[in-house]
Amino acid sequence: MGHVVTDVIGHARAAIARGSKSFALASKLFDPVTRDRAMLLYAWCRHTDDVIDGQILGQGRNDDQRPPAERLAEVERLTEMALADQPTGVPAYDALAQVVRETGMPPQYPRDLVEGFRIDMEERPFRTFDDTLAYCYHVAGCVGVMMAIVMGVSPDDEPTLDRACDLGIAFQLNNIARDVVEDAMNGRRYIPDDWLASVDLLPNSFAFPANRRQLARLVARLVFAAETYEASAQFGTPALSRRAAWAVLAAARIYGGIGRKVRDAGADGLEHRMSTSKAEKLQAVSVAFAETLTRARRWPLPGPPRDGLWTRPR
Numbered sequence: 001m002g003h004v005v006t007d008v009i010g011h012a013r014a015a016i017a018r019g020s021k022s023f024a025l026a027s028k029l030f031d032p033v034t035r036d037r038a039m040l041l042y043a044w045c046r047h048t049d050d051v052i053d054g055q056i057l058g059q060g061r062n063d064d065q066r067p068p069a070e071r072l073a074e075v076e077r078l079t080e081m082a083l084a085d086q087p088t089g090v091p092a093y094d095a096l097a098q099v100v101r102e103t104g105m106p107p108q109y110p111r112d113l114v115e116g117f118r119i120d121m122e123e124r125p126f127r128t129f130d131d132t133l134a135y136c137y138h139v140a141g142c143v144g145v146m147m148a149i150v151m152g153v154s155p156d157d158e159p160t161l162d163r164a165c166d167l168g169i170a171f172q173l174n175n176i177a178r179d180v181v182e183d184a185m186n187g188r189r190y191i192p193d194d195w196l197a198s199v200d201l202l203p204n205s206f207a208f209p210a211n212r213r214q215l216a217r218l219v220a221r222l223v224f225a226a227e228t229y230e231a232s233a234q235f236g237t238p239a240l241s242r243r244a245a246w247a248v249l250a251a252a253r254i255y256g257g258i259g260r261k262v263r264d265a266g267a268d269g270l271e272h273r274m275s276t277s278k279a280e281k282l283q284a285v286s287v288a289f290a291e292t293l294t295r296a297r298r299w300p301l302p303g304p305p306r307d308g309l310w311t312r313p314r
């Protein structure tokens with residue numbers, strides 16, 4: 001059994017090293033047990049996302065020619081096997097099984113992520129911002145909840161899990177802001193109909209170069225919303241260990257920094273994909289360390305009410 005676990009963790013470490021530099025950096029701040037569990041969870045999230053998108057580690061295309069519904073069915077089947085602690089022979093799903101086994105993670109949260117893939121596959125409409133936020137929960141907020149459980153938060157600690165969900169939603173709103181033009185070129189849109197109408201944009205032409213000024217206003221609105229969720233999430237950090245809180249606050253600064261860069265650049269920020277430099281990431285880690293030491297005073301539990309924020313399904 002030990003040999004199998006080592007293989008699974010080795011696979012997970014390789015996936016994170018190649019798939020996400022920001023997550024890889026933040027995970028270095030965890031204690032060893034939490035780091036391994038975070039990598040196992042990441043490996044499953046990354047693999048399933050790649051299967052659905054027909055990609056390899058979020059980058060080049062793979063040679064999977066199956067229709068999307070068939071790929072989703074495979075992800076559902078193997079995920080359910082992992083949740084039942086049945087060996088799948090696929091390292092990413094065996095990684096999920098190990099995380100669930102070691103943390104007591106409720107099966108609802110992995111299933112909620114799979115539902116996010118279904119929303120994308122079915123190309124469900126985004127009519128209001130609540131539709132956008134529901135999508136953000138299913139592809140990122142539930143991952144925040146799973147990460148909190150990986151970091152030692154009890155699956156019954158609903159207030160802290162709400163804050164973790166807020167951080168995942170903040171990350172996804174920043175991702176939508178950064179990738180809005182690239183997503184449009186791939187036939188995907190997460191900005192809701194009513195927001196487009198508010199600046200006289202149409203769903204089939206909102207990302208055209210001639211419309212970048214109005215689109216930049218909506219992107220700024222996304223980033224401001226992300227900051228609201230990020231600010232709420234900070235009130236969950238006193239419930240975490242010092243190292244876990246450091247990793248969370250560093251990740252929040254890194255991802256939030258990307259969104260703020262996009263917003264500050266206005267229409268010009270939509271011309272190419274924004275990212276943070278290694279120096280900026282290290283600066284975020286440094287500032288986050290200082291925040292970690294004062295988090296109980298800065299963001300005392302239980303924190304202010306989450307009035308007006310989207311509430312995850314119970």
